[in-house]
Amino acid sequence: MRRTPRDTEESARKIRRRALLMGGAMAGFVAVLGGRMRYLQIDQADEFRLLAEENRINIRLIPPARGLILDRNGKLIAGNEQNYRVVITREAAGDVELVLKRLATIVPLTEDEIGKTLKEVERRSSFVPITVADRLSWDDFSKISINAPTLPGVTPEVGLSRVYPLDSDFAHVVGYVGPVSEKDLAGIENPDPVLQIPKFQIGKIGVERWQEDVLRGHAGQKRIEVNHVGRVMRELERQEGTPGANIRLTIDADIQNFAQVRLGEESAAAVAMDVQNGDILAIASAPSFDPNLFVRGISQADYSVLMENDHRPLANKAVQGAYPPGSTFKMVTGLAALAAGAITPQTSVYCPGHYEVGTRRFHCWKRGGHGTVALNDALGQSCDVYFYDIAQRVGIDKIAEMGRLLGLGQRHALPMSAITDGVMPDKAWKQQRYGQDWRVGDTINASIGQGYVLASPLQLAVMAARIASGRAVEPRLIHMVDNTPVAVAEAAVLPVEPGFLDGVRRGMYEVMNGARGTAKSSRIADDSLLMAGKTGTAQVRNISTAERASGVVSNDQLPWERRDHALFVCYAPYDNPRVAVSVVVEHGGGGSTVAAPIARDILLRCLTGGIPPLSAYPAAQRGRIETQFKEMKLRDTGEAAPVKSRA
Template sequence: MRRTARDSEEVARTLNRRTLLLGGAMSAMVAVLGVRMRYLQVDQADEFRLLAEENRINIRLIPPERGLIQDRNGKLIAANEQNYRVVITREAAGDVDLVLRRLAGIIPMTPEELERTIEEVKALRAFVPVTVAERLSWEDFSKVALNAPALPGVVPEVGLSRLYPLDQDFAHVVGYVGPVSEKDLEALETPDPLLKIPKFQIGKIGVEKWMEDTLRGRAGTKRIEVNSAGRVMRELERQEGDPGTDIRLTIDAGVQNFAQARLGEESAAAVVMDVRNGDILCAASSPSFDPNLFVRGISHTDYNLLMEDDHRPLANKTVSGAYPPGSTFKMVTALAALEAGVITADTRVSCPGYIEFGGRRFHCWKRAGHGTVSLERSLSESCDVYYYDIAQRVGIDKIAEMGRKLGLGQRFDIPMSAVTEGIMPDKQWKMERHKQDWRIGDTINASIGQGYVLTSPIQLAVMTARIASGRAVVPRLVRMVNDQALPEPEAAPLGLTPEHLAAVQRGMNEVVNGERGTAKSSRVVDPTLVMAGKTGTSQVRNISAAEREAGVISNDDLPWNRRDHALFVGYAPYDAPRYAISVVVEHGGGGSTAAAPIARDILLRALSDGLPSLDAYPSSQRGRIETMLNELPLRDPITGETPVRTRA
């Protein structure tokens, strides 16, 4: 079919339009490409020239600043200090052995450190930076920076490291940080990427460990450009992370330092607790250690010295030490008997110096006996036979129930390591633990805090605070988080009969202030600060019948580790209780001579703005007390410096 002239003209017009449209689109595309090419080749020429020279972009984590830890008044007890360090990345270093040996000629590195670093670098993925050395002097740090062209993959950095300015005073409470271990990683389901940075440090014990997530913060990131030699050319982008949250504890640094100094190098512990809200003002464990050694990398020599010390400086005795409470437990037995109605405050028991049961003789500490004693006198003079008698009437289950009500036999939820539950035994416990029936002899032993009963100093402080206040106060160690005060939990009443509590409190008052009280030499004469308390002495060895017949060997004549533990619990002021205290001196001998004087001094320090006033002490003791206080190695309140403490 032949086209007409009109059809031919229409086809031509259509083709012309399509050609114009297509040509226009192609022209626009060419224009866009031209603009883009100009941008890449002219405007971005310098950047792409560097990239073309085999530069690489790395993304690195920025460790956050760890949160600070302060005492109740804002004094720093865990801080951060500037740390000059050197890191190396294997993929940028090339010949790691050569580079590290060059570096060893610039900064101090032992052959062992060099070999260990080489092994660590080769064991990790090529792009992971490894810390070679830290805490360098400014001179050594500068040398590394100046020699950077000859040290591919080596980067000098300025970071932060943990510092404990009050060192030994808070070693057991705050703990310390250390490098992340495989064990640490295995304990976490989804580890923070920060933890996989070699030598990144996290809390190992104490508050540092148990509040790690709060203190660590969130990592930032930075994009850096490195050349083919591994040298950092520039930082392209930085996104800051979030610093860790600051924490303020309930502990008073001044009271803590005084307690550590007063305990000296005894193997001992002291806990001071506010009876109104459970705040722990002091948790001193002696002897202590310098946590900064662990942060910086403790030597084998120093670590072995700590491990081999028979006074166990690494143990936090305030919460992990489990001791027979001795006669400090007698208030538990007394309250159990009073609440069960088997005795009254006026009940009297005859003490000839012993009782006999099942063919066995259970002795009172006073060989000649105390005669006829009341409840108050039994506490004041610590008569054992009184408690042997009433314990048989009330039974172990009621005693154990009262012990748990007063805080014994339970693990408190506080951020410290190795918090023990202790043992508050009853019939069911013995059957489950030893597959044996409970015996009356077990009850007699338990009545005076011996046998199976084990308690920690913090539990004894809680017990005393509850007796003083009549409320179920719970220990608290953290006061503020990120400047926000934590609510003070309101302690519920114990539900004990007020008259029964008052009777026990009067007996504790007589212990310290009565004419025949076992702790009368440690009384406080200031009427506004009068102390009530209870001494305790717990045996760590069995006394045979032959030895008792011949005369019990004095603690002074025994090896240190076979002497009795000395204990004291107390509170003050007696009329308006504010603070409760417990002191345990391992193998210290008698509670009245070894533990009570220490407790009095620490309690007076807690009640004072500074050193205890000499007016609080009996006049006959003031000269000796003044000399003792002046010789204590206390920290300067401004500089924080303290003399070096050593054990003779």
């Protein structure tokens, strides 16, 4: 059927219309495509140029700022300082060894350091940044930054590192930090991811270790964009972590420094304690060391010097050392006999200079004896025979019970390392430890703090504080956490008759102030600060019968390691006790001549709030004391700095 002209014209119109629509659609599509191409090629050129260079997004942890450690007055003990370091990431570096050798031409890197870094790189995941070097100078840090394009996978960073501005004063208390080890991780259940950061530092000993969870804080994170050679192009997002809490100790930095300097070059320890609330005001161990050496990576030479020193500077003698307490233990024996009803304060014993049990003779320190003495004079003159006698009446089990009541043979829970339990022996202890029965001679030795009895300077300070206050006061070291005081419960009253405690206190008063007191030369002359104390001398060698007959060799004629330990415990003021102090000087000789003067100075420093006034000393000693204080090189610990808490 033939189409009419009209049909032909209508068909042509439809074709033209469709062509126009199709052409318009195609033109619109081309316009959109052109606009998109312009957007991608011009407007987003930089963005996609980065993507074209194989950029990727990395998420990295931001180590939190470690909490500060301060003294009771807010003076800085442990802080953080800016640290320039350089890290390398294996997946971005490619040939790590080649990159490290190239880096070594820019900053000093030894073959040993390169080797250690290569081992660390192999141990860690490929995306984990490994610290190559830290504590870089600004010049070295700048050189690395300038040469970053030629060092694939290498990134210069600015972080924080621990610093101890008072160095040796608090080394044994606060301790130090160091890189996380495999041993550290093995001892932690579900370790914090931040601990996986290579060379991340955690507490190793002391408060740094035992308050690690409080001080560490929580890590933040950042999203960064890196190119195909691992160079950081930009930081996309940052979420800061939570810094660790600040800890304020009970210790006074000025008193701590005074105690440390006063101990001098002796192998010794001293503890000063508030008798009412247990606050440790100073806890010093000498000689000490610089903890900053360990943070920076101590050299083998420096470590050997510390290890080979016969005075053991790395040992915290104040809590770790366990010594025979010697005659400082006599208060325990006396109180045990009083509490058991074996004696009264008026009970007297005759001392001829020795005490016989069967065929064995136990000697008093005074060869000619003290004559007839009761508790007051026995403590004041430190008569051994008196305590031999009353110990036989009361027995070791009662003595041990009283010793534990006064804090001996107990581990006091302070955030410090290697705290000793000491030894407060009784019959059951010896049977369990040695499989042997307790003997009469064991009781006699224990009665004067020899034999199996061992105590730390901390325990001796607790003993003195409990006798002074009549309460079961416990030592404490943490005063505040982020400006929030740590609550302390009032100590319970000791289950000992007040009259018995008064009897022992009077004997300790006689030690210092009696005409024949063993430490009268170390008394305090200020009547408002009168002290009570007890000397102790602990033998570290056996004295043979032949030596006694010919005359006991004096300490100054013996090699250092064979000399007696010198001990002293005290508190003051006598009529209103505030502070107790204990001092132990290893192989120092006599407690009255060596330990007592040190304890008196520390006690006065605590009570007077500054360098002890000369008026507190007997007139004949003031010239010597003035010279002594002038020669003491005390540290200026500075003013307390304002510290913000995390809140």
